[in-house]
Structures are given as C-alpha cells and as structure tokens.
Amino acid sequence: MSGAVVIGVAFAYLCLLFAIAYWGDKRADARRSLIAHPAIYALSIAVYCTSWTFYGSVGRATQTGVGFLPIYLGPTLMAALWWLVLRKMVRISKTHRITSIADFVSSRYGKSTFLSGLVTVIAVIGIMPYISLQLKAVSASFTALVEFAAPGSTPGLPLPGADTPFHADTALYVAAILAAFAILFGTRHIDASEHHEGMVAAIAFESIVKLLAFLAVGLFVAFGLFAGPGDIFRQAAERADLARLFTMPDAGAIGDFVALTLLSMLVILCLPRQFQVSVVECVDEVHIKRAMWMFPLYLLLINLFVLPIAFAGLLTFQPGTVHPDLFVLALPLSQGHQFLALFAFIGGLSAATGMIIVETVALATMVCNDLVMPVLLRIEGLNLAQRRDLSRLLLAIRRWTIVVVVLLGYLYVRLIGQSFALVTIGLVSFAAAAQFAPVLLGGIFWRGATRAGAVAGLMGGFGVWLYTLLLPSFARSGWLPVGFVDHGLFGFALLKPYALFGLSGLDPITHSLIWSLIANLGFYIAVSLASGQGAIERIQAALFVDVFRPSGEAGGGRFWRGTAPVADLQELVGRFVGEEAAARAFALYAAERGLDLALQGEADADLVNFAERILAGAIGAASARVMVASVAKGEVVGLQEVMEILDEASQILAYSQKLEMKSKELEQATAELTAANERLKELDRLKDDFVSTITHELRTPLTSIRSFSEILHDNPELDLGQRQEFLRIVISESERLTRLINQVLDLAKIEAGSLDWDIRTLDVAEAVRAALTATQRLAGDKGVTLTVDLEAGAPPVPADRDRLIQVMVNLLSNAVKFAPPDKGRIAVTLAATPEGVRVSVADNGPGIPADHHEAVFDKFRQVGDTLTEKPEGSGLGLAISRTILEHLGGRIWVESRPGEGATFNFVLPRAV
Amino acid sequence: MPHRRTRQRALRLVRQSSVTARLVGVFLLGAFLFLPPLLRVFNAGGFLAGFPLLYVYLFLAWAGLVAVMALAIEGDPPSGIDG
Incomplete structure (x- = not known):
C-alpha cells in the first residue's frame, strides 16, 4: 500500500476526530453538551486502552500467555470501588475546581507550590516512556503497512533503529503531527472550568473505532484464517513451545500477575490522563455509576481476541520474522487483506492519538499551572502579576509544553525504546504513576496526612523508581555505564537495581513496584505521623476528607478574612481567563446572591474565595493563592486565629449557658419573693385585724x-349595797382585762418562741384531773353535770404540765360557757390510741356549723350570733390551745353538728 | 411534613450505603477470583471445551464479575440525581 494513501487516510481520520472535537466544543458553548451521557463517560475512560493494548497485548501474550491480562483485571477490580473513591475525587475536584492531579495533590496538602511542582516533574518524567511507546507503535505500524504489503509475502518488519537518520525517522514525523493535533485539541483557548468537552467527545469516538478495529481483526483471524478460536488453540496445543503458554509457568509468574493487577488498580486512578478524563472532565458524578460496569465490559471486549491473535501469529509466522507486537497488522497483511490492515492501522493510530492528546493536555496543564506559572509569578523582575492579558502567555506555555513532552517521548524511543517491547516500556510509566497513589488515596481518606509526609513519600518512591527502572533502562541502551546494573552501585551487590537488597528472581517491574511502594508508603506515613499541619493544610485536609459532609461542600475554605476591591479582583481574574469570561462569572455570582457588585466596592471574604476558585481553574490552586494574595488586603487566617475563633465561640456558649441558668434562678427568686410578699401582706392584714380586735376587746372592760368608777366618784350618796355591786363589776372587769392581757402575752410569747417550756414525760390523766378540779366550781355554779371517764393505764407522754392544764381549762370553760344552764352535760374522756393519748371534751350546747370547724381556732373568732348574745371570753382560748398542742407535736380538732353539741378532741403523741 | 422528609432521607441513606456495601462485596469477590489460591487451582493445565482451562476461567470470571457489578449497580432503581 502506498505511503501516500496511508498518510492520506490517517490525516483524514485525524481531521474527522478534530471535527468531532470542534462540534463538541460548539455544543458545549451552546450548553447542549454532547458528552453528558454515562456511556460517553465510560468510553472516554477507555482512553486507558492505548496502542499498548492494541499492539502490545498480543506481543505480551506471545511471551507470557495470560501475562497481559492483569493490566485490565486491575481496573476492573478498582471500578468496583469507584463509587467510594472516584466519586469522592470528582466531588472534591468540582468543589475546589481542581484541574489536574498535581493540582489535586497540592490542594490537599495546603496548596503547596513545591508539591505541585514535584508531582508535575514526576509525571513528566514518568510518562515520557509511555508517550514514546505510542510514537514507536504508530511509526512501526506505518512502516509495516507501507513497506511490507506485497500480497503473499511475509513481512519482515524490522523496527527502525537508532542508526536511522533523523529526517528519515517516521517516529519524528508522527511525533510532530500528533503534537500539532494535541495543541489543536487541548489548547485552543483557556477555559475557566478547564473542561475540554470536544476533546472528550473525540476520545469517546476513537474508543469505539479502536474497539471495532480490534474486533474486526480478531474475527477475521479466528474465523477467516482459522476455523474458530477453538481451532487455533487445538493447533497450538500440538506444539510444545506454544502449549507452555497455556498456563503460568511458576510461582514467580503468578506473583507478577498479582503485582501487575495491583499496579494497574492504582494507575487507573493515578495516570494523569485517567485523572483528566475520569475526574476533571466528569460532567456529572452520577455517570460514574454506569461507567463502573461499562468500562470493565469494554476492557473485556477489547481483550477477547488477544490470545487467539497471538497464537494465530505464532502459528502463522516463523519465529523471528515478524515482531509479535505487530501481529494485529501482519496477519491481515499476510493474507492480502489490505483494507482490513488499514482499518487496523487506523485503530492503532486512534488508540495512540487519544492517549497522546489527553496525556499531553493533562501534562501541559500541570506544567503550566503547577510548575512554570508559580515560578514566573515569583520572579519579581517580570512583574507578571501586573500584565494586562495573561491568557496568551498561559496558552503559549501549554503549547510549548506539549511540544517538549512529545519530543521527550521521541527522544526516549529513539535512544532507549528500541531495545524493549511495547508493554515493558509502558509498565515503566505505570510504576511511576503508581507513586501518586498513596498521597492521592491517603489524602482523601486520612485527615492526618501532612505536606511533609507527601513530599517525603513521593520523593522516596520516585527515587527508588528512578534507580530501579529508569536508569537501568538507560544503562542497557548504552547511555549509562552498565556496570551499576550488573554489579550494583560502587560495586555493592546489595545495590543492584534489579535485585535491590538481594531481592532477586522477580520481574524488574514487580521488583521496582515493591521497593518503590514500600519507600513511598513508609516515608509518607512515618513523616506524616512525625510532622504537623499548618493552618491551611489542616483546613484543606478536613475539606477533602469530609467533602460529603454538607458543610464541606459549601465551605470552600474561609482562608481570607479581610477584603479586596471588587474591581481589582475582577481585573485580576480577567487577566487570566479573559475579561468577558470574568465579567460573566462575577455577574453570575452577584445574580445568585442578589448582590449588586457595582455598589459593593469592597469584596467580602466569600467573593475573594470565589475569585480564587475561578483562578484556580485557570492556573492551579497554588498560583491562584499567590495571585489573590497580591490584591487581597486580608491575611491568611492563621491556625492561632482559627483556634481563637473556636475558643471565643466556646466561651460565648459557656456564657450563654451561665446566663440562662442565672435567669432561671432569678425567675425562681422572683417567684419566692412574690410568695413571701403575699404572705407578708397577709400577715400585715392579720396584724391590723389583731390590733383592731384587741383594742376593741380591751376597750369593752375598760x-x-x-363608767362604774365615774358613777362611784360622782355619786357619793350611793348606798352601800349599790356601791358593793358596782365595785364587784369593776373588779370582775379588771380580772377579765388582766386575763385578756395575759392570754395575749402568752400567745405572743408562744408564737415568738420565747416562752419557757418545761417538757417532761407525764401522766395526762393527772393533768386532766387537776384541770377538772379548777373548773368544777364553774360548772357547779351553772348547774352543768360533769361526767369523767379516764382510761387507766394510758401511756405517759412528753408535755408541759401547766400548759396542758391551760388547754384543758380552756376547753372545759368553753364547754361550760356553751352548755345550756342547769340541763348542761359535759363528758370528759381519756383514751389510749395507737397515736398516743386522746382527750375529748363533749358538751350538749348549740354546736358549731361544719364551715366553722377550722375557724373556731382562729384568734378572736367567736362563733355565734354576736348581736344577740355576747359570749364571754377573749376569743383567744382555742387559738392558744392549738398553738400549745402544735408545739407539743399533737393536734386539736372539733366534731360537731348544729343542735347536737360539740366535741373537742386533742391528741398528744407518745414519746418517740 | 419535616418528619416525612427525614424519613425519606433516612431510607435513601440506607439504600445508598447498601449499594456501597454491595460494590465492596463485588470488589472482594473479584480479588478472590484473581488471587493466587483460585488462580493456582485453574493454573493446573487441561482444556475445557477445547480451550485452555486458565483462559476459560479468567475470561468467564471476568465476564461474571462485570455482570455481577452491573446487577449490583443497575439493580438499584435510579432515583433522580441521587440514583
């Protein structure tokens, strides 16, 4: 097939891809996204399948049988965890406008410029072999297609070597063309959100093409060339040298199998281009769900015919005539199926192009945002921060980066790659990318991981990788003395790069993977544990780890206190993303919050953070930090301050709790005071009543x-009988007055507690008898019959004898007072009860209505019609009796019904 | 009403975590299928329906894993953006 045709078709295909990308970008601008579908997302992740998969897997299978499979089983396994891991990464990236894996890592560890630069350097050096692999594959397949296409002839397919002059080296032209396309695809303009929707659409398309091409070749080989895949294996089984590939030869091979599975599990998350398509370009995290099984299905399909093609190639070609990496192309060619071969070539080109475009765009973003810009911004002489329009500069940096990265890949393939198979070259890159896994996964699940730990881990892992994989490959190609590979550095056998510390018998990749991950993880964890976090680091760590907590989303970090002029901020953002885009973003921000920015003048902390996030989208988190710092007046909130704010908050909380308690106490005190006041008022009223009553009581006898004294004084002529009568009244009234005063004094004393009590255990019956003796005459005078029934053997109780007699006299004189003259009967009984000793005094007087049973014990209360009859006595007797009994621990009550007499009872409790 | 909303959210949380649990289960199943113990068993050589046993095993296990994964994910009815 003529070179012109092949080149023409290849160009046409690349232009088709570009057209799709262009269309995708237009649709994105019109807000009718072409890629908002989970299948497109899954297909874009299939950029994982490069020409390594397309050509290299077959080559690998011819050497190790199933040894090519772990590279696809690992991602299948990891896909099961995407809902846990990838979704978190996507959410974090959306929240913080992450643009690359370097940005992600640096953001997580306190927006460290150094760390982002380190990740970028590792990525560029680590990915270099991977890009060289694509260049080698495309140029080799092109050469094969053009030069060895005579029908029936067996293509020899020698690969172009280092002796080929540069101008005749196909790989150089391939590199140039692919670099140009990558520039076209990825760096036509600066997008504030760093989305490349057109590129993703094109990648999804090329994923379909490479799958169809590979399946077409597979079907042709299996069913056109042979009678089905079973036939291939049957024929292979007859040859001992092929049948050995049916199983893994030894434990070492199984170990490699496991190691490579682990490796590919990690790189599906960590390769810069995989991060680009699956995290940065993810338009909706829900798409992850479907991609979780669609992507593994894609991997399964594209690998279905790898083994049949490998064995078919081995059966068809004499050993050494065709490089197994090119079987996919050579088998159709050998049968004269030129168009199928051309389709296969396009499939391989497709795979390589997709990889180079996404990878270089991702690397360009990283180099620009995380390596070059931070350095340029720090060079004072350049005064970059003051330049009007920086978006051109950004684009220029990115374009040159793509050129340099592809050129590095070309140099690698020309200088070193010739002596290695495709998969071996690719695995070197895989091992480099795997170094990002600890800082990446640790960063989103382990809050305590520190910047120092990340730096140490990355450097340790990368250093081991350099020493055990990259440098030996230079040595084996003759660019470094080979001595240190064979005998160890400085002749120390323990330092042999392929058998470090005596660990031998492993595949170099597995060997390097083990040591580099041990170094990486070891330093990462140990240094993280030993070092502390700064303020921003701590906040970022929390924001990353807790991104699914509601506060984590909204926060975005309140690092800036203080303000910046709105105009300055907008101008700053405009310089990087274009004035129009900046104006749009700010207008949208204002509209969402219902603000008028023109009126605001000074931007608040939220707006400053918003501006920083937009800038981060264009130039990376670390650079955005530096830029915003140049216009924002506030300082970064220090850890001390964060702590103080927290402290203040907790103090305020404590204060408010105290206040609440105080106010409750106050309320209680107020209630108590109110009650006391009520009581005081009541007492005051009682006192007034008492005073007025007692004055009245005193005045009557006075x-x-x-009056009688005046009569006696004014009428000296009164006869003796009358004088005697009047004097008797005066004496009796005086006695009453004395008694009244005594009782008032008694009551006052008892109530004041100043009365002297002579309490001893005594026989109540004896006291009752004494009282009866004292009142017998009174009863006799009135003609009242007294019946006494004192139970013998009542227990003695503690009491004051005189007071007890006073109570009895009071009760008895009351009874006599109310008993009807001559027909009156009074019964006094004493009985022992479980409570103590009960004494009752019953009369047959008028009785007391039920509603007065309590009131009779009040001071000066005299029950009865005070108008018709004037009861004798002070009205203090019962009040005094009750006070005395209460003091003695007993009680007094009355049982009565009007017309049936009244019975006064009291109880004195037994001694305790 | 707020009460019902909390309950809905609780239900959703339960279901979501069960999806996560199922997927972790799928991962463990896959790890079990592709790790040495089983790998050794099927590495014994021999043929199944004319194909080398190891090849048949790996591809069938792989296909089965993808199918289980699809079931675990799609078996969960999509519910708006949360689905």
Whole structure:
C-alpha cells in the first residue's frame, strides 16, 4: 500500500476526530453538551486502552500467555470501588475546581507550590516512556503497512533503529503531527472550568473505532484464517513451545500477575490522563455509576481476541520474522487483506492519538499551572502579576509544553525504546504513576496526612523508581555505564537495581513496584505521623476528607478574612481567563446572591474565595493563592486565629449557658419573693385585724370599769349595797382585762418562741384531773353535770404540765360557757390510741356549723350570733390551745353538728 | 411534613450505603477470583471445551464479575440525581 494513501487516510481520520472535537466544543458553548451521557463517560475512560493494548497485548501474550491480562483485571477490580473513591475525587475536584492531579495533590496538602511542582516533574518524567511507546507503535505500524504489503509475502518488519537518520525517522514525523493535533485539541483557548468537552467527545469516538478495529481483526483471524478460536488453540496445543503458554509457568509468574493487577488498580486512578478524563472532565458524578460496569465490559471486549491473535501469529509466522507486537497488522497483511490492515492501522493510530492528546493536555496543564506559572509569578523582575492579558502567555506555555513532552517521548524511543517491547516500556510509566497513589488515596481518606509526609513519600518512591527502572533502562541502551546494573552501585551487590537488597528472581517491574511502594508508603506515613499541619493544610485536609459532609461542600475554605476591591479582583481574574469570561462569572455570582457588585466596592471574604476558585481553574490552586494574595488586603487566617475563633465561640456558649441558668434562678427568686410578699401582706392584714380586735376587746372592760368608777366618784350618796355591786363589776372587769392581757402575752410569747417550756414525760390523766378540779366550781355554779371517764393505764407522754392544764381549762370553760344552764352535760374522756393519748371534751350546747370547724381556732373568732348574745371570753382560748398542742407535736380538732353539741378532741403523741 | 422528609432521607441513606456495601462485596469477590489460591487451582493445565482451562476461567470470571457489578449497580432503581 502506498505511503501516500496511508498518510492520506490517517490525516483524514485525524481531521474527522478534530471535527468531532470542534462540534463538541460548539455544543458545549451552546450548553447542549454532547458528552453528558454515562456511556460517553465510560468510553472516554477507555482512553486507558492505548496502542499498548492494541499492539502490545498480543506481543505480551506471545511471551507470557495470560501475562497481559492483569493490566485490565486491575481496573476492573478498582471500578468496583469507584463509587467510594472516584466519586469522592470528582466531588472534591468540582468543589475546589481542581484541574489536574498535581493540582489535586497540592490542594490537599495546603496548596503547596513545591508539591505541585514535584508531582508535575514526576509525571513528566514518568510518562515520557509511555508517550514514546505510542510514537514507536504508530511509526512501526506505518512502516509495516507501507513497506511490507506485497500480497503473499511475509513481512519482515524490522523496527527502525537508532542508526536511522533523523529526517528519515517516521517516529519524528508522527511525533510532530500528533503534537500539532494535541495543541489543536487541548489548547485552543483557556477555559475557566478547564473542561475540554470536544476533546472528550473525540476520545469517546476513537474508543469505539479502536474497539471495532480490534474486533474486526480478531474475527477475521479466528474465523477467516482459522476455523474458530477453538481451532487455533487445538493447533497450538500440538506444539510444545506454544502449549507452555497455556498456563503460568511458576510461582514467580503468578506473583507478577498479582503485582501487575495491583499496579494497574492504582494507575487507573493515578495516570494523569485517567485523572483528566475520569475526574476533571466528569460532567456529572452520577455517570460514574454506569461507567463502573461499562468500562470493565469494554476492557473485556477489547481483550477477547488477544490470545487467539497471538497464537494465530505464532502459528502463522516463523519465529523471528515478524515482531509479535505487530501481529494485529501482519496477519491481515499476510493474507492480502489490505483494507482490513488499514482499518487496523487506523485503530492503532486512534488508540495512540487519544492517549497522546489527553496525556499531553493533562501534562501541559500541570506544567503550566503547577510548575512554570508559580515560578514566573515569583520572579519579581517580570512583574507578571501586573500584565494586562495573561491568557496568551498561559496558552503559549501549554503549547510549548506539549511540544517538549512529545519530543521527550521521541527522544526516549529513539535512544532507549528500541531495545524493549511495547508493554515493558509502558509498565515503566505505570510504576511511576503508581507513586501518586498513596498521597492521592491517603489524602482523601486520612485527615492526618501532612505536606511533609507527601513530599517525603513521593520523593522516596520516585527515587527508588528512578534507580530501579529508569536508569537501568538507560544503562542497557548504552547511555549509562552498565556496570551499576550488573554489579550494583560502587560495586555493592546489595545495590543492584534489579535485585535491590538481594531481592532477586522477580520481574524488574514487580521488583521496582515493591521497593518503590514500600519507600513511598513508609516515608509518607512515618513523616506524616512525625510532622504537623499548618493552618491551611489542616483546613484543606478536613475539606477533602469530609467533602460529603454538607458543610464541606459549601465551605470552600474561609482562608481570607479581610477584603479586596471588587474591581481589582475582577481585573485580576480577567487577566487570566479573559475579561468577558470574568465579567460573566462575577455577574453570575452577584445574580445568585442578589448582590449588586457595582455598589459593593469592597469584596467580602466569600467573593475573594470565589475569585480564587475561578483562578484556580485557570492556573492551579497554588498560583491562584499567590495571585489573590497580591490584591487581597486580608491575611491568611492563621491556625492561632482559627483556634481563637473556636475558643471565643466556646466561651460565648459557656456564657450563654451561665446566663440562662442565672435567669432561671432569678425567675425562681422572683417567684419566692412574690410568695413571701403575699404572705407578708397577709400577715400585715392579720396584724391590723389583731390590733383592731384587741383594742376593741380591751376597750369593752375598760369602758365598763371607767363608767362604774365615774358613777362611784360622782355619786357619793350611793348606798352601800349599790356601791358593793358596782365595785364587784369593776373588779370582775379588771380580772377579765388582766386575763385578756395575759392570754395575749402568752400567745405572743408562744408564737415568738420565747416562752419557757418545761417538757417532761407525764401522766395526762393527772393533768386532766387537776384541770377538772379548777373548773368544777364553774360548772357547779351553772348547774352543768360533769361526767369523767379516764382510761387507766394510758401511756405517759412528753408535755408541759401547766400548759396542758391551760388547754384543758380552756376547753372545759368553753364547754361550760356553751352548755345550756342547769340541763348542761359535759363528758370528759381519756383514751389510749395507737397515736398516743386522746382527750375529748363533749358538751350538749348549740354546736358549731361544719364551715366553722377550722375557724373556731382562729384568734378572736367567736362563733355565734354576736348581736344577740355576747359570749364571754377573749376569743383567744382555742387559738392558744392549738398553738400549745402544735408545739407539743399533737393536734386539736372539733366534731360537731348544729343542735347536737360539740366535741373537742386533742391528741398528744407518745414519746418517740 | 419535616418528619416525612427525614424519613425519606433516612431510607435513601440506607439504600445508598447498601449499594456501597454491595460494590465492596463485588470488589472482594473479584480479588478472590484473581488471587493466587483460585488462580493456582485453574493454573493446573487441561482444556475445557477445547480451550485452555486458565483462559476459560479468567475470561468467564471476568465476564461474571462485570455482570455481577452491573446487577449490583443497575439493580438499584435510579432515583433522580441521587440514583
């Protein structure tokens, strides 16, 4: 097939891809996204399948049988965890406008410029072999297609070597063309959100093409060339040298199998281009769900015919005539199926192009945002921060990066790659990318991981990788003395790069993977544990690890206190993303919050953070930090301050709790005071009543004494009998007055507690008898019959004898007072009860209505119609009795019904 | 009403975590299928329906894993953006 045709078709295909990308970008601008579908997302992740998969897997299978499979089983396994891991990474990236894996890592560890630069350097050096692999595959397949296409002839397919002059080296032209396309695809303009929707659409398309091409070749080989895949294996089984590939030869091979599975599990997350398509370009995290099984299905399909093609190639070609990496192309060619071969070539080109475009765009973003810009911004002489339009500069940096990265890949393939198979070259890159896994996964699940730990881990892992994989490959190609590979550095056998510390018998990749991951993880964890976090680091760690907590989303970090002029901020953002885009973003921000930015003048902390996030989308988190710092007046909130804020908050909380408690106490005190006040008012009223009553009581006998004394004084002629009568009244009234005063004094004393009590255990019956003796005459005078029933053997109780007699006299004189003259009967009984000793005094007087049973014990209360009859006594007797009994621990009550007499009872409790 | 909303959210949380649990289960199943113990068993040589046993095993296990994964994910009815 003529070179012109092949080149023409290849160009046409690349232009088709570009057209799709262009269309995708237009649709994105019109907000009718072409890629908002889970299948497109899954297909874009299939950029994982490069020409390594397309050509290299077959080559690998011819050497190790199933040894090519772990590279696809690992991602299948990891896909099961995407809902846990990838979704978190996507959410974090959306929240913080992450643009690359370097950005992600640096953001997580305190927006460290150094760390982002380190990740970028590792990525560029580590990915270099991977890009060289694509260049080698495309140029070799092109050469094969053009030069060895005579029908029936057996293509020899020698690969172009280092002796080929540069101008005749196909790989150089391939590199140039692919670099140009990568520039076209990825760096036509600066997008504030760093989305390349057109590129993703094109990648999804090329994923379909490479799958169809590979399946077409597979079907042709299996069913056109042979009678089905079973036939291939049957024929292979007859040859001992092929049948050995049916199983893994030894434990070492199984170990490699496991190691490579682990490796590919990690790189599906960590390769810069996989991060680009699956995290940065993810338009909706829900798409992850479906991609979780669609992507593994894609891997399964594209690998279905790898083994049949490998064995078919081995059966068809003499050993050494065709490089197994090119069987996919050579088998159709050998049968004269030129168009199928051309389709296969396009499939391989497709795979390589997709990889180079996404990878270089991802690397360009990283180099620009995380390596070059931070350095340029720090060079004072350049005064970059003051330049009007920086978006051109950004684009220029990115374009040159693509050129340099592809050129590095070309140099690698020309200088070193010739002596290695495709898969071996690719695995070197895989091992480099795997170094990002600890800082990446640790960063989103382990809050305590520190910047120092990340730096140490990355450097340790990368250093081991350099020493055990990259440098030996230079040595074996003759660019470094080979001595250190064979005998160890400085002749120390323990330092042999392929058998470090005596660990031998492993595949170099497995060997390097083990040591580099041990170094990486070891330093990462140990240094993280030993070092502390700064303020921003700590906040970022929390934001990353807790991204699914509601506060984590909204926060975005309140690093800036203080303000910046709105105009300055907008101008700053405009310089990087274009004035129009900046104006749009700010207008949208204002509209969402209902603000008028023109009126605001000074931007608040939220707006400053918003501006920083937009900038981060264009130039990376670390650079955005530096830029915003140049216009924002506030300082970064220090850890001390964060702590103080927390402290203040907790103090305020404590204060408010105290206040609440105080106010409750106050309320209680107020209630108590109110009650006391009520009681005081009541007492005051009682006192007034008492005073007025007692004055009245005192005045009555005084008036009578005074009247009779005046009569005696004014009428000396009164006869003796009358004089005697009047004097008797005066004496009796005086006695009443004395008694009244005594009782008032008694009551006052008892109530004040100043009365002297002589309490001893005594026989109540004896006291009752004494009282009866004292009142017998009174009863006799009135003609009242007394019946006494004192139970013998009542227990003695503690009491004051005189007071007890006073109570009894009170009760008895009351009874006599109310008993009807001559027909009156009074019964006094004493009985022992479980409570103590009960004494009752019953009369047959008028009785007391039920509603007065309590009131009779009040001071000066005299029950009865005070108008018709004037009861004798002070009205203090019962009040005094009750006070005495209460003091002695007993009680007094009355049982009565009007017309049936009244019974006064009291109880004195037994001694305790 | 707020009460019902909390309950809905609780239900959703339960279901979501069960999806995660199922997927972790799928991962463990896959790890079990592709790790040495089983790998050794099927590495014994021999043929199944004319194909080398190891090849048949790996591809069937792989296909089965993808199918289980699809079931675990799609078996969960999509519910708006959360689905």
